[in-house]
Amino acid sequence: MQTKLRIFGIIVVANVMWTFPTSAAPMVKGKAAKAANSLKLQYVGTASWYGKQHQGLKMANGKPFDRHKLTAASWYFPLGTAIRVVNIRNGESVVVTITDRGPNFRLHRLIDLSEAAAERLDYVGQGLTPVVLYPVASLRTQPAALDSQLVEPGTLNASGYDATPSNSPM
Secondary structure (H helix, E strand, C coil), rough: CCCHHHHHHHHHHHHHHHHHHHHHHHHCHHHHHHHHCCCCEEEEEEEEEEEEHHHEEEEECEECCCCCCCEEEECCCCCCEEEEECCCCCCCCEEEEEECCCCCCCHHCCCCEHHHHHHHHCCCCEEEEEEEEEECCCCCCCCCCCCCCCCCCCCCCCCCCCCCCCCCCC
């Protein structure tokens, strides 16, 4: 009788252990979990600036650097990303566009700002300042053309694509 109770107990425990992870909400594993954990809405670190010595040099986006524009260099964001940079010391902020790569990793800085951005944040004289970075959501939209024409279902449009919906009866 004791042997049967032990076996029954082991089966119950095994079933509980088996069903517990499957009954819970799906858990994210592997690369997806790392990506979810690395997603940040703000970054805190040090900012530097660069200006006259880099004027006119080619940036990572292929265009010449202009120290009078609100641009920045960073390894942490894709090129073209708009970033709000807030100077922790004085509360000043500016929105810049990532156009270049830098600063060097060994310098432990998050971002290199153009001279114009550094002036707006009021730290040109110091050279470095603590900052908070917030990626800015892009709200760029494209208006529809006024002369655009509707396509009748079941007809070919200009590109030769059949405009018939795939779930419609044929």
